[in-house]
Amino acid sequence: MKTPKKLQAKLQERTQKNTLRRLSTEKKTIDFSSNDYLGFAKSETIFNKTHQFLVDRNLQQNGATGSRLLSGNSKLYEEVEAHICTFHNSEAALLFNSGYDANIGFFSSVPQRGDAIFYDEYIHASIRDGINMSNAKSYKFKHNDLDDLAKKINNSSQKLSTLNQDIYIVTESVFSMDGDSPNLQELITFCNKNNYYLVVDEAHALGVFGTHGEGLLQKLGVEQEVFARIYTFGKALGCHGAVILGSNELRTYLVNFARSFVYTTGLSPHAVATIKIAYNELAETIATKQLKDTIATFKQATQQLKFIPSNSAIHCYIISGNKNVKKAATQLQSKGFDVKPIVSPTIPEGKERLRFCLHAYNSTEEIEEMINTLTSVH
Numbered sequence: 001m002k003t004p005k006k007l008q009a010k011l012q013e014r015t016q017k018n019t020l021r022r023l024s025t026e027k028k029t030i031d032f033s034s035n036d037y038l039g040f041a042k043s044e045t046i047f048n049k050t051h052q053f054l055v056d057r058n059l060q061q062n063g064a065t066g067s068r069l070l071s072g073n074s075k076l077y078e079e080v081e082a083h084i085c086t087f088h089n090s091e092a093a094l095l096f097n098s099g100y101d102a103n104i105g106f107f108s109s110v111p112q113r114g115d116a117i118f119y120d121e122y123i124h125a126s127i128r129d130g131i132n133m134s135n136a137k138s139y140k141f142k143h144n145d146l147d148d149l150a151k152k153i154n155n156s157s158q159k160l161s162t163l164n165q166d167i168y169i170v171t172e173s174v175f176s177m178d179g180d181s182p183n184l185q186e187l188i189t190f191c192n193k194n195n196y197y198l199v200v201d202e203a204h205a206l207g208v209f210g211t212h213g214e215g216l217l218q219k220l221g222v223e224q225e226v227f228a229r230i231y232t233f234g235k236a237l238g239c240h241g242a243v244i245l246g247s248n249e250l251r252t253y254l255v256n257f258a259r260s261f262v263y264t265t266g267l268s269p270h271a272v273a274t275i276k277i278a279y280n281e282l283a284e285t286i287a288t289k290q291l292k293d294t295i296a297t298f299k300q301a302t303q304q305l306k307f308i309p310s311n312s313a314i315h316c317y318i319i320s321g322n323k324n325v326k327k328a329a330t331q332l333q334s335k336g337f338d339v340k341p342i343v344s345p346t347i348p349e350g351k352e353r354l355r356f357c358l359h360a361y362n363s364t365e366e367i368e369e370m371i372n373t374l375t376s377v378h
């Protein structure tokens with residue numbers, strides 16, 4: 001069957017602009033690219049404990065068999081949600097099949113027609129997609145800029161009826177493409193003062209901030225001041241799925257109205273058990289401490305270089321132009337460093353960058369060698 005001409009044209013356009021995405025199975029030796037910040041994805045301990053847990057519980061079933069509202073729910077699901085509530089100090093928790101599903105489910109269903117959503121311009125694509133599916137009006141504000149947020153709310157309130165209108169503010173505690181963080185304390189004070197609903201995606205903060213990797217909100221002790229929190233398990237937890245934390249009422253609402261929760265098969269028992277074992281590991285591991293050491297070593301070693309300021313596991317070095325950044329990445333890759341170029345249209349033109357993801361298992365020697373190579377190629 002022939003591919004429609006319009007699709008071919010779009011592919012050709014991407015090829016010409018050097019922005020065509022390709023899948024690769026190649027594994028480079030030194031990992032500065034994966035989201036496996038703590039090494040949990042490769043952990044034999046988690047793998048074996050999960051298997052044993054399922055055998056001990058006689059949970060020898062491969063799939064959930066249906067949506068959780070039909071045949072797919074189980075005691076295991078509820079036990080894991082309760083466990084996550086305790087770990088993250090939350091009233092309620094609802095598991096989703098992925099962070100993408102959690103974000104589209106939340107944003108497409110929670111803000112209502114007549115409400116307004118204000119989102120940081122660098123927010124993740126899954127949140128943008130959810131917002132696009134919502135009936136609420138949406139406005140973006142400048143990255144991590146509270147003054148601009150206040151200005152945008154002020155301007156929009158002239159256009160919107162303020163009667164019975166709820167305002168949602170959305171940010172990430174660690175931005176996936178920059179590695180930086182908003183001033184959460186300031187943002188919370190601002191939201192509390194004005195009765196706005198704050199939603200924070202902690203995808204890249206889980207496992208990275210806090211004594212046991214609880215995330216940035218808990219590190220700051222402000223988790224109770226946020227309307228909803230989103231944690232994803234494909235990053236530091238090394239497995240799959242996500243959770244939305246908030247009140248019991250919010251959970252009940254999502255169970256009823258979040259379409260990416262209602263109309264999909266639940267996670268398999270194996271996936272849910274892996275989440276539980278990964279959380280157990282998080283509470284005990286020394287990998288969170290090792291990751292903090294890696295981050296400190298990296299920051300020390302790159303002091304003189306123009307990296308975007310970051311305290312997280314994500315560090316970015318701007319090299320403008322898709323061609324230039326891809327060339328630098330290829331040179332680093334040829335020396336054995338798995339470093340990915342982030343190109344437009346994923347990020348705005350001119351802001352192309354090399355993104356370095358740091359891990360508990362990156363050694364000081366690896367970091368030093370990689371930086372020597374970077375400075376010699378750029």
Ligand SMILES: Cc1ncc(COP(=O)(O)O)c(C=O)c1O
Nearest residue numbers: 098099100124176201203232234
């Ligand atoms: C900030 C943020 N939120 C949500 C997601 C989506 O999570 P998942 O990979 O579990 O779908 C990602 C993944 O890239 C992310 O970076």
